[in-house]
Amino acid sequence: MSARGSSAALKAAPVFAALGDTTRLGLVRRLSTEGPLSITRLSEGSGMTRQAITRHLDALGNVGLVRDARKGRERVFSLDLKRLEAARQYLDQVSAQWDAAGARLKAFVEREEPQATAIND
8 A cells, every 4th residue: 555545544544433333423424414413403313312422423523524513502513524525535545446456356367267277178
């Protein structure tokens, strides 16, 4: 892996770690579909306390996935798409590397296949 690739991996790893928790992944999904939401709204129907939701939001905030703003007495959370986009770009890079490796393997197998059958005859 190149220095640029390892740097991208180091930047993306905390994002993937944060998204590895199903509760946090669900919070990101809700924020992406419903827009900015308060802790009260995010905790509705979750079966979790507001304090537990706050801890998950703090974890997402620590890696730069969400940000909050005060609106009156409430904190409203929204997605910060920059970090999510950087993680997506890393996945695109890894996907391209896997596609290239798969293409090389296919070319190798197709190139070697006639010789292998000739030996078995």
